[in-house]
Amino acid sequence: MxxxxxxxxxxxxxxxxxxxxxxxxxxxxxxxxxEGAIVxxxxxxxxxxxxxxxxxxxxxxxxxxxxxxxxxxxxTGCHFQIRKESxxxxxxxxxxxxxxxxxxxxxxxxxxxxxxxxxLHAKTENTKFNQFLLPTxxxxxxxxxxxxxxxxxxx
Numbered sequence: 001m002x003x004x005x006x007x008x009x010x011x012x013x014x015x016x017x018x019x020x021x022x023x024x025x026x027x028x029x030x031x032x033x034x035e036g037a038i039v040x041x042x043x044x045x046x047x048x049x050x051x052x053x054x055x056x057x058x059x060x061x062x063x064x065x066x067x068x069x070x071x072x073x074x075x076t077g078c079h080f081q082i083r084k085e086s087x088x089x090x091x092x093x094x095x096x097x098x099x100x101x102x103x104x105x106x107x108x109x110x111x112x113x114x115x116x117x118x119x120l121h122a123k124t125e126n127t128k129f130n131q132f133l134l135p136t137x138x139x140x141x142x143x144x145x146x147x148x149x150x151x152x153x154x155x
Contacts, residue, residue: 012104013083017055019115023075024123031071031129039132040065045109045142049098049149054082056100060112062120064132072129076116080108096151102140105147109139 041064048057057079064072082090091098117134124130 012086012089014056014086014108015081015083016078016111017081018077018079019119020077020079021074021119021123022059022077023061023073024119025070025073026124026127026129027071027073030066030069032066033128037066040068041135043137043142045112047105047147047149051098051149051151054084054087056080056082056108058105058108058112060109060116062116062134072124072132074116074120074123076112076119078108078112078115097148098151099146099148102143102145102147106140106143109143113137113139 041062043063044061046059046061048059049055050057057077059075059077061075062073063070087098090100113134120132120134121130124132
């Protein structure tokens with residue numbers, strides 16, 4: 001099997017190494033199909049790092065709720081293998097830290113949202129919950145800036 005490596009618009013080399021479904025829940029009795037019942041969507045990104053393997057993890061969490069009560073939850077993880085040259089370009093050896101630029105993180109987060117969208121569809125296909133598609137999301141507005149990791153953590 002051949003791994004595809006891609007460079008995003010910042011020139012960073014990476015490959016999508018693994019996809020995980022970290023949470024998935026349908027809480028049927030918390031959902032009402034009453035007309036006028038408002039459905040809200042909450043979204044969040046979390047980031048993780050495996051420095052030894054040069055893997056950057058982006059978790060995308062989406063919670064559908066009515067009256068602040070969740071009825072559909074999905075969290076997926078996209079594990080991105082960062083090419084050594086790109087990793088080294090972002091590494092600050094003096095401060096034992098690594099900083100990934102906002103543009104690069106935004107690009108990967110867009111991939112993570114698309115991945116979650118596909119997993120959500122597959123998990124809800126042929127159910128009444130398949131009507132809840134992940135809408136287009138302005139990911140750039142959700143990413144505050146560069147994503148930084150201190151490489152001096154224990155363990």
